[in-house]
Amino acid sequence: MLHQPQDQYLLERSWQRSRDYGLSQHSRFDPLCLPRQDIRQRKQQHALLLRYLNSSLPLFEQLQQGRRCRLLFADAEGTILFSAGDPYFGSQAQKMALASGASWHEQSMGTNAIGTALSERKEISILGQQHFLAANHGISCSASPVLSPHGELLGVIDISSDQGEHCQDMLLTARLMAQAVENALVMNQQDTHWILNLAPDAGSLQQPWSGIIALREDGELLGANRSARSWLQELDIPSMLSELKQGELTPLGQGMALLSRQSRRQQIAATPSCSPAETPIPHEVTALKLMARQIPLLVQGETGTGKDHLVRRLHQSCARADGPLVAVNCGALPTELLEAELFGYVTGAFTGGNKQGRPGYVRAAHGGILFLDEIGELPLAAQTRLLRVLQEKTVTPLGSHVPEAVDFQLIAASHRDLVAMVEQGGFRQDLYFRIKGFQLTLPPLREYSTDDFNRLIKTLLNELQQDGTVLGEPVLEETALQTLKAYDWPGNIRQLKQLLEVALVLAEGDKIGLEHLPELPRLDCPVPDNTGDLKSLGDRLIERTLKDCNGNVSAAARQLNLSRTTIYARLKALKGA
Numbered sequence: 001m002l003h004q005p006q007d008q009y010l011l012e013r014s015w016q017r018s019r020d021y022g023l024s025q026h027s028r029f030d031p032l033c034l035p036r037q038d039i040r041q042r043k044q045q046h047a048l049l050l051r052y053l054n055s056s057l058p059l060f061e062q063l064q065q066g067r068r069c070r071l072l073f074a075d076a077e078g079t080i081l082f083s084a085g086d087p088y089f090g091s092q093a094q095k096m097a098l099a100s101g102a103s104w105h106e107q108s109m110g111t112n113a114i115g116t117a118l119s120e121r122k123e124i125s126i127l128g129q130q131h132f133l134a135a136n137h138g139i140s141c142s143a144s145p146v147l148s149p150h151g152e153l154l155g156v157i158d159i160s161s162d163q164g165e166h167c168q169d170m171l172l173t174a175r176l177m178a179q180a181v182e183n184a185l186v187m188n189q190q191d192t193h194w195i196l197n198l199a200p201d202a203g204s205l206q207q208p209w210s211g212i213i214a215l216r217e218d219g220e221l222l223g224a225n226r227s228a229r230s231w232l233q234e235l236d237i238p239s240m241l242s243e244l245k246q247g248e249l250t251p252l253g254q255g256m257a258l259l260s261r262q263s264r265r266q267q268i269a270a271t272p273s274c275s276p277a278e279t280p281i282p283h284e285v286t287a288l289k290l291m292a293r294q295i296p297l298l299v300q301g302e303t304g305t306g307k308d309h310l311v312r313r314l315h316q317s318c319a320r321a322d323g324p325l326v327a328v329n330c331g332a333l334p335t336e337l338l339e340a341e342l343f344g345y346v347t348g349a350f351t352g353g354n355k356q357g358r359p360g361y362v363r364a365a366h367g368g369i370l371f372l373d374e375i376g377e378l379p380l381a382a383q384t385r386l387l388r389v390l391q392e393k394t395v396t397p398l399g400s401h402v403p404e405a406v407d408f409q410l411i412a413a414s415h416r417d418l419v420a421m422v423e424q425g426g427f428r429q430d431l432y433f434r435i436k437g438f439q440l441t442l443p444p445l446r447e448y449s450t451d452d453f454n455r456l457i458k459t460l461l462n463e464l465q466q467d468g469t470v471l472g473e474p475v476l477e478e479t480a481l482q483t484l485k486a487y488d489w490p491g492n493i494r495q496l497k498q499l500l501e502v503a504l505v506l507a508e509g510d511k512i513g514l515e516h517l518p519e520l521p522r523l524d525c526p527v528p529d530n531t532g533d534l535k536s537l538g539d540r541l542i543e544r545t546l547k548d549c550n551g552n553v554s555a556a557a558r559q560l561n562l563s564r565t566t567i568y569a570r571l572k573a574l575k576g577a
């Protein structure tokens, strides 16, 4: 891979800086690592950027298919805050140094792509021996700066690999990833009303490398991406706003311009809450369609299946995203205060109440979503009052006679069988029909398809990683994955998430194996002759794998890493049981 001559000067400058920092080529390789608390804090500072980067991972995977390389983001001080891709190249020390929390500032690491790109504010590849420290000669890295919508340096995106595996398009990939993140940051700024796209020709408009300018409703500039920044001085934005027609391609100097409205919906769609890497939640799209028509939703599902999680996602993506999400756990409210808390009260409504009165959860949800979790726990009196609120779309606080109009989307949830409650007289039938505009039932984890299960694991591991739980990218060994798949998960996603969190800590950045899942029965044990967890776990795994393989025993044996004889023996034992 060849370097431009100007890079040679840049390299010389960087080597000189490295010497000035007091480093020698054979200095000990001792990467500085931030304490976990500081990593978490820095990740929070860059939370939005990291989410956008995470949602751009499919782009990285597509461009670097199968190559043994690692994608990193380091902040403006050179500290790695994001790390994905193949973690299994380089020495053990380098593995740690290419994980979250490690610093690649030139001051401690000498010339290297991250530190040097930051010092020079330029993209650069540093290959093998171009690294100042001899300890880094085995790796090659390409880094591209990431700028904020105001042009400040936020950090760099870097792709690192073993020296022999590096190729020129890794720098291009780093640049594309940096542009994708910058564009998302520009387009999703608060108060963005107009987006102005600029490009040399119509075909390039809205490509990652085209210009993007974000404007407030009155035309005030909010920010621009790197391609648009060079145009900014020549543009008379106020007159463009009055001349350009929304949605129409218009010639502008040597190029083309397109003005479009940035709706809250588009913004949300561009944000990683809907990231392709995230697990699609069953019924999410249907629920959004129904919410657009204000149809009340009833979410049912066992504990931990993600009812609350679904409601939060729906809130982010629906037309009421700017309004409040008021989540009330009906089972947690003390019965004597329940009605006051829900419907509010006026001054002096009852002894012990707040002097100024309280608006109550129903009025607090005006313009947004009222999420009544565990609605089956509501006492009958409160059910009657709630029914009236839903029928009349008004609420009358305790101690008042004046009804107040309220407008909210109702979502109720329960893990109890409401139909049975209605039959037994514990839940009003008319209220049940009111809240059940449409019922969504979230499946228990044991009913997930293999693909959905794998995707969920990936999402959860990414999420836990973003929380700063571990250094390095966690990967599961096949046997561990199979064991997880075969388990029953009475606590569903909540239980799986907790278990993965423990496994991540135990694995200390290595692949998660069976030994890191101490709470689960193991699959690699011999067939037990008594019934119990282990037996049923093995049975279920065999059954499920055979089903996935359309009954093909050889294929199932390959997938489970067992011999065909073992599978037949287990099937025979099962039949005899």
Ligand SMILES: Nc1ncnc2c1ncn2[C@@H]1O[C@H](COP(=O)(O)OP(=O)(O)OP(=O)(O)O)[C@@H](O)[C@H]1O
Pocket: 279, 280, 281, 301, 302, 303, 304, 305, 306, 307, 308, 309, 310, 415, 459, 460, 493, 494, 497
């Ligand atoms: N689709 C998902 N992707 C990632 N995490 C999820 C998903 N669904 C649920 N979780 C996580 O699983 C945990 C349990 O989810 P949640 O609290 O929404 O379940 P629930 O059905 O409301 O439980 P309960 O009925 O016990 O209140 C939470 O930590 C949540 O973030």
